[in-house]
Amino acid sequence: MSVDLSMPVLVVDDYKTMIRIIRNLLTQLGFKNIEEASDGKMALDKLRSSKFGLVISDWNMEPMTGYELLREVRADEKLKTTPFIMVTAESKTENVIAAKKAGVNNYIVKPFNAATLKGKLVAVLGEF
Amino acid sequence: MSAQEAAAKVRSAIDRLKASDLRSRPLVEVLDLSHEMADAMNAFFGSLDKSVVGEFRYIADFIQQTRNEIADLQPNEIRNNRIPGASVELDAVVKDTETATSIIMTEAEALMAIEPEDLDAYKDRVDGAMMRIIEACAFQDLTGQRVTKVVATLRHIEGRVSQFAETLGVKDAKTEETEDERRRRELMLNGPAIGGPASSQDDIDALFN
Numbered sequence A: 001m002s003v004d005l006s007m008p009v010l011v012v013d014d015y016k017t018m019i020r021i022i023r024n025l026l027t028q029l030g031f032k033n034i035e036e037a038s039d040g041k042m043a044l045d046k047l048r049s050s051k052f053g054l055v056i057s058d059w060n061m062e063p064m065t066g067y068e069l070l071r072e073v074r075a076d077e078k079l080k081t082t083p084f085i086m087v088t089a090e091s092k093t094e095n096v097i098a099a100k101k102a103g104v105n106n107y108i109v110k111p112f113n114a115a116t117l118k119g120k121l122v123a124v125l126g127e128f
Numbered sequence B: 001m002s003a004q005e006a007a008a009k010v011r012s013a014i015d016r017l018k019a020s021d022l023r024s025r026p027l028v029e030v031l032d033l034s035h036e037m038a039d040a041m042n043a044f045f046g047s048l049d050k051s052v053v054g055e056f057r058y059i060a061d062f063i064q065q066t067r068n069e070i071a072d073l074q075p076n077e078i079r080n081n082r083i084p085g086a087s088v089e090l091d092a093v094v095k096d097t098e099t100a101t102s103i104i105m106t107e108a109e110a111l112m113a114i115e116p117e118d119l120d121a122y123k124d125r126v127d128g129a130m131m132r133i134i135e136a137c138a139f140q141d142l143t144g145q146r147v148t149k150v151v152a153t154l155r156h157i158e159g160r161v162s163q164f165a166e167t168l169g170v171k172d173a174k175t176e177e178t179e180d181e182r183r184r185r186e187l188m189l190n191g192p193a194i195g196g197p198a199s200s201q202d203d204i205d206a207l208f209n
Helices: A016-028 A040-049 A066-075 A093-102 A114-125 B003-019 B027-073 B075-113 B119-136 B139-168 B179-186 B201-208
Strands: A009-012 A034-037 A054-057 A084-088 A106-109
Touching (some): A016 A114, A040 A066, A054 A066, A066 A084, A084 A114, B003 B027, B075 B119
Parallel strands (some): A009 A054, A084 A106
């Protein structure tokens, strides 16, 4: 089954430039419905008010980090199956392992390129 | 005169007074003994005063030395000029990089959106966009200079503080972890590693495969 490129994707980052980069890459890959949030709290509010097919989140944000957002999503009955990719400069093994234990679907370390992002999207969502 | 010497002299004077028949002693002799005791007491308290004065002088000298060291540290100059100056430079670095990034991305987005039907017009637009991207890259020169100034400020402060600590023999006190430090530790908020990621993308991928 191919990926529905019209599904809403939520990009969460406190740096507008990074959101813009990911938005451009996703647009190039064919995604048409991209929304954004500047921290975990805003993202959680958006996730609870409408359905998203994928979350791409940074880790280091305030007041709610991407790691806290991930744990909130996985603890929420309605949201817990939402695919979640962490895109972050936090590259210590302890971070990756903690995110994996918390239920992240994949992990991209910044800086990254379009091929890496596409590879992780395919790994999480399937071919498109 | 030490305390022991003074006490011995006073005791000796009292013993002699006790041993003698005061009524039969001439008043002059009693007065002599009293003088002897008074002299002994005076010598003792005099020496006591001198040692206290010496202690206070040492403390005063140490305070003055500390004041001199703090003055050498130039805390007011650091607080009023250097730190605010470094802060302004870093704000400018953030703004300059943001502006340059925005220009570069806007030009790149515009190029991707062009429909290349007229090749001459397409080339003109590509050339124009590339020139604006090149111009925007001038930010690196300015931000480099700003960061160099900030690094110089940090080195200045580091040098002063090190010298201060060394002169006074200051050792770091144990401090309690703050709420913010605890949060950053628990949530593993370390920020980007110096010299590239701590784990490569391949290492991370291996944990997911």
